[in-house]
Amino acid sequence: xxYLCISRRNLICFMALIYDFNMEHIILxxxxxxxxxxxxxxxxxxxxxxxxxxxSKAPAYVRYTCVGLLGLYMLDMLFWILVxxxxxxxxxxxxxxMVCGFxxxxxxxxxxxxxxxxxxGHSYWKRALACxxxxxxxxxxxxxxxxxxxxxxxxxxxxVMCAVxxxxxxxxxxRYDKQLTSLYSEIESHNYAWYIHIMGPLLILTVxxxxxxxxxxxxxxxxxxxxxxxxxxxxxxxxHMSEETIDLTVDPQSVAAKVxxxxxxxxxxxxxxxxxxxxxxxKIYRQSD
Numbered sequence: 001x002x003y004l005c006i007s008r009r010n011l012i013c014f015m016a017l018i019y020d021f022n023m024e025h026i027i028l029x030x031x032x033x034x035x036x037x038x039x040x041x042x043x044x045x046x047x048x049x050x051x052x053x054x055x056s057k058a059p060a061y062v063r064y065t066c067v068g069l070l071g072l073y074m075l076d077m078l079f080w081i082l083v084x085x086x087x088x089x090x091x092x093x094x095x096x097x098m099v100c101g102f103x104x105x106x107x108x109x110x111x112x113x114x115x116x117x118x119x120x121g122h123s124y125w126k127r128a129l130a131c132x133x134x135x136x137x138x139x140x141x142x143x144x145x146x147x148x149x150x151x152x153x154x155x156x157x158x159x160v161m162c163a164v165x166x167x168x169x170x171x172x173x174x175r176y177d178k179q180l181t182s183l184y185s186e187i188e189s190h191n192y193a194w195y196i197h198i199m200g201p202l203l204i205l206t207v208x209x210x211x212x213x214x215x216x217x218x219x220x221x222x223x224x225x226x227x228x229x230x231x232x233x234x235x236x237x238x239x240h241m242s243e244e245t246i247d248l249t250v251d252p253q254s255v256a257a258k259v260x261x262x263x264x265x266x267x268x269x270x271x272x273x274x275x276x277x278x279x280x281x282x283k284i285y286r287q288s289d
Contacts (some may be wrong), residue, residue: 028084031225035077038228039070042235046070049239058241061124065116066238069109070231076106091151094143100151101139104158107206108135111165113234114195117241118172131161155210166203170196194237202230 046063049056056063079099090096108131115127138154173192180191205226265274278284 031228032077032081034225035228036074038231039074042231043067043070045235045239054239056239056241058238062113062116062238062241065113066235069113072106072109073227073231076103079103091148092146094146097142097151098139101135101142101154104154104210105132105135105139107158107210108132108161108165110202111162111169111199114165114169114199117192117195117238118169131165159207159210162203162206166199169199198230198234198237202227 043066045052045054046067049063079102083096083099091100112128112131116124119127134157135154138150138157141150142154173196176192265271
């Protein structure tokens with residue numbers, strides 16, 4: 001492996017000398033290529049998990065939301081590739097300012113995927129629209145005005161929005177986990193702590209990327225490389241999610257009522273038939289909780 005890495009590095013250096021390529025451009029091209037490959041394969045896996053022999057129980061709307069995010073990410077990358085290729089990184093140009101606004105919109109969409117997972121299908125579109133509408137308005141404003149006072153607004157709004165989304169989602173997950181431990185004997189398939197472990201470091205990295213003036217191309221390449229790794233991890237976790245997403249409407253009293261009803265059924269003389277029905281038809285032994 002070490003020999004292959006050294007050979008690959010020497011080959012890139014040799015190409016840079018022979019063809020007068022800029023090393024930073026080669027790294028950026030490599031990261032962009034890996035991003036596109038990851039997005040295409042990841043979207044394919046999310047849309048057709050059976051093709052990859054993955055028996056995914058993730059709700060369809062969660063998988064399709066992730067596919068939409070990958071599409072936005074690829075579009076954003078394509079915009080910046082065109083900007084870099086034509087060497088027109090000029091914030092005085094209306095369309096360049098609009099691309100910056102779209103860039104921040106894509107970051108917020110990444111955290112909105114958590115809403116699709118945690119909302120249990122309820123009020124997701126309302127939440128998404130409330131978060132995206134300000135950025136759509138800002139993109140239009142950046143396209144029609146030359147005033148520089150609007151330039152930092154998308155960055156500030158993006159940081160605030162991502163932080164608020166992450167904090168609210170973490171609180172909901174914490175409350176949900178407390179309910180799980182009081183209702184079920186096995187919670188591994190319903191546990192969403194992985195979302196905090198993935199999105200927490202990404203939030204810190206995003207805030208640093210947005211607030212610290214890291215305009216060096218290698219820094220951008222490093223950030224995009226980490227994002228690709230996060231996408232791979234996130235897709236893996238989504239595909240192996242439980243069939244049910246977080247639902248904070250579970251009532252302990254309703255669970256107790258179901259248990260009491262089951263006990264009454266088993267107390268009847270026909271308990272043997274009831275037990276056979278539960279095992280043979282409803283197959284409750286497949287439900288680990």
